[in-house]
Amino acid sequence: MSHPFEIEPSVEMNADEAALLNEMPALVGVGQSRRSFMIHSAAGGIGLFAANLLAQESALAQMPLAADAAAAPIKAQNVVKVTLQVNGAPQTLELDSRVVLLDALRERLGLTGSKKGCDQGQCGACTVLVDGKRVLSCLTLTATLEGREVTTIEGLARGDQLHPVQSAFIRHDAFQCGYCTPGQICSAVGLLGEARRGHVSHVTADVGKTTTRLTDDEIRERMSGNICRCGAYPGIVAAVQEAHSGRQTAQTWEFATETQLASVRKERGHETV
Ligand code: FES
Ligand code: FES
Known part of the structure; x- marks a missing residue:
C-alpha cells in the first residue's frame, strides 16, 4: 500500500x-x-x-x-453634550463625540426617515438640512452642531400640508422603492434655497451672470449627489423643476378611470386589475 x-x-x-x-x-x-x-x-x-x-x-x-457582541453595550468615549433644534424642537443629547448626525437622528431621536445608504458620503440617502443648507448627515459629527437647526424629512410638512417638493414628488411619481426619496427631497429643498441665493454650478454657462432660473440640466447637475438605484430620475427632475418654477410640468401618470379599468379587465379576462 x-x-x-x-x-x-x-x-x-x-x-x-x-x-x-x-x-x-x-x-x-x-x-x-x-x-x-x-x-x-x-x-x-x-x-x-x-x-x-x-x-x-x-x-x-x-x-x-x-x-453576545452585538448585545454588549458599546462604551461611549469622550462624551459631549450637544443642544440643537431638530424639526423645530430643542434636543439635548449626551453622546460619544464620534457619533454622526445620521446615527443620532435614527438611533437616539427615532427619526428614521433619513436613510443610511452607503454611510460614506456617496449616495445622498442621508441628506438633511442644517440651517437650511443640505448636508450629508452620515459625514456630519453631531458634536459640531451646538445651537444649529436641523431639518429632516419629518420636519418639512406643516401638519397635513406637504412641502411643495413633497407634493411634486407624489404628482410626478418620482420614486419607486422610496429608499432614496427622503434624501432626494431634502436635497431638492436645499437646492431651491441655493438657486434663490444665486449659487452657480458646474454647468452654469456664465458664472459671472447670476441667474436664479434653473434649467433641467442645472437640476440634474445639482442633484447629482443623490443616487437613485431605481432610476426614478425623470420624475425627480420634473418634480424639482415644478417646485422651482411653479409651472406644472407634464405629469407622467394619472389615475385610471373605472371605465378604463373595466376595459383592461375585459381585455385580460380577469377581475384583478
Ligand atoms: S448614507 Fe450618507 S451619503 Fe450615503
Ligand atoms: S426610488 Fe428606489 S432608490 Fe430611489
Missing part, C-alpha cells in the same frame, strides 16, 4: 526542478532519500496546517458570540 503522502512518480517536473530534487539530500544535509524528504515535507505541511487550525479554533472559542 502506498504512503498517503507519497508523491506520484508520474508528476512532471521541468529540468530545474529535477536538478534541485537530485541535490536535495545534500541540501538538507541528513542523507535522507528524495522520497522520504518529500514525505516528511508534506507531512510537516499538514502538521503545520493542523496546528494553525487548532490555534484558530481555540482563538474563536475565546471570542464572544456575534449575538
Whole structure:
C-alpha cells in the first residue's frame, strides 16, 4: 500500500526542478532519500496546517458570540453634550463625540426617515438640512452642531400640508422603492434655497451672470449627489423643476378611470386589475 503522502512518480517536473530534487539530500544535509524528504515535507505541511487550525479554533472559542457582541453595550468615549433644534424642537443629547448626525437622528431621536445608504458620503440617502443648507448627515459629527437647526424629512410638512417638493414628488411619481426619496427631497429643498441665493454650478454657462432660473440640466447637475438605484430620475427632475418654477410640468401618470379599468379587465379576462 502506498504512503498517503507519497508523491506520484508520474508528476512532471521541468529540468530545474529535477536538478534541485537530485541535490536535495545534500541540501538538507541528513542523507535522507528524495522520497522520504518529500514525505516528511508534506507531512510537516499538514502538521503545520493542523496546528494553525487548532490555534484558530481555540482563538474563536475565546471570542464572544456575534449575538453576545452585538448585545454588549458599546462604551461611549469622550462624551459631549450637544443642544440643537431638530424639526423645530430643542434636543439635548449626551453622546460619544464620534457619533454622526445620521446615527443620532435614527438611533437616539427615532427619526428614521433619513436613510443610511452607503454611510460614506456617496449616495445622498442621508441628506438633511442644517440651517437650511443640505448636508450629508452620515459625514456630519453631531458634536459640531451646538445651537444649529436641523431639518429632516419629518420636519418639512406643516401638519397635513406637504412641502411643495413633497407634493411634486407624489404628482410626478418620482420614486419607486422610496429608499432614496427622503434624501432626494431634502436635497431638492436645499437646492431651491441655493438657486434663490444665486449659487452657480458646474454647468452654469456664465458664472459671472447670476441667474436664479434653473434649467433641467442645472437640476440634474445639482442633484447629482443623490443616487437613485431605481432610476426614478425623470420624475425627480420634473418634480424639482415644478417646485422651482411653479409651472406644472407634464405629469407622467394619472389615475385610471373605472371605465378604463373595466376595459383592461375585459381585455385580460380577469377581475384583478
Ligand atoms: S448614507 Fe450618507 S451619503 Fe450615503
Ligand atoms: S426610488 Fe428606489 S432608490 Fe430611489
